[in-house]
Amino acid sequence: MSWAVRALSLLACLGLWQLLTATGTELWLRFDNLPTVVEVGERLAEQVGTAEFHRDLAQSLLRILTGFAIAAVLGVALGVVIARSRLLGDVLRPPLEVVRPIPAIALVPIAILLFPTNEQGIVFITFVAAFFPVLVSTRHAVRALPTIWEDAVRTMGGSRWQVLARVVLPGTLPGVFGGLSVGMGVAWICVISAEMISGQFGVGYRTWQAYTVVDYPGVVVGMVTIGALGYLTSAGVELLGRRATRWLPREAAA
Template identity: 80%
Template sequence: MAGRWVLRIGSLVVGLVLWQVLTATDAEVWLRFSQLPTVVEVAQRFGEQVGGADYYRDLGNSLLRITSGFLLAAVLGVTFGVVIARSRLLGDLLQPSLEVVRPIPAIALVPIAILLFPTDEQGIVFITFVAAFFPILVSTRHAVRALPTIWEDALRTMGGSRWQVLLRVVLPGTLPGVFGGLSVGMGVAWICVISAEMISGQFGVGYRTWQAYTVVDYPGVIVGMITIGLLGWLTSSAVELLGRRVTRWLPREASA
């Protein structure tokens, strides 16, 4: 295990050293590294931002938007996925409309969100919700339909009701697929919330990154990008960790 962490940290260090060398020497090998800030400049700018209150206010705003939109998407995505997969009538009623909306990029709904919602904050949460909703919905629907029917039949032969089948077979059996959708949904939600903040936000990591670009603060832009990457990694890792905890009862492959 220690060897794997050494390898991971080593690869990161090599990447940073290569970045520093290429930018410090103004290398131009088709790509113009002379236009990028060095690692030292980015580190200095990062230290300045971490020492100010605006950085943490932006973090809090982005995390609040992600949490609100993602939790709503998780509840409704799982609910609709189960309903559509389990009920032919409701599937016929709901799935056509959802399938028409699903290919539309969530960020393309920004003008609609501006028209529909009285505040930009509500519109950004809506964009985040839409971005996460469909991956969760589709993963849940496929997970429910992939369940072996013999599991349900076994419980029914023992007198199990529809609710018991749902609670003891369907929901536990679909958890791996559901958490796969949640992990994907979290990543997509971050992409869209940052884009929405750049377009119509007043605070947040995306807004601050765009503001840095408009004033030609390229180290600040890189700091914003790194912050976005770290936030996305931490939140996705949290979802995957929760998924492993919840599905501990599943058989695992032996490690090599």
């Protein structure tokens, strides 16, 4: 039933879009300048049949998955280290906290100077965008763990590594996957922006190219493609998170 409601909601939005644009409605916002749903659908059908469209999809997915994977590994590892070690926390937190408020997209000039190719620079921007949400959520999740869990394992003779493997990592999974979900969304925003600025291939680059030649249906096709890719990858992260935390009472109840 929920899927039917979601489908009807999407169809209603598309119907309203078609109505407003086809009739050239001007209610402060000028819908007469936007392409209709039919025009966008026709443009999408044209692009789907080209090798260029599939190459852009593959390029954007490769960039996002590479940067996100590196961010996930380093973000979780450093989040646990900073939360568990006061010394390393004192050493690592100041430089990280100074860099964290800087928008990842603002680092594009630095990436251009640092990396020999635009491809590496875009992956770096994607990594930075996803890294900090994962790091912060992991750090807070580790600190929120009840100390009685660790005390119980140590009372039974568990070592530090056993505490880490049996208590810390499983106990932080809900918080970690929350950060991963947020990080994926932020990473898509930044990778598309980076592609528009310095990319040669990718969905963001192609969307900007469509805008420069006044191909507005092509612009909307790019936007819809970005939304679909972002939804699918975020849904994949959330599905993996639900599978990894099936032991939670709320998951069992659901």
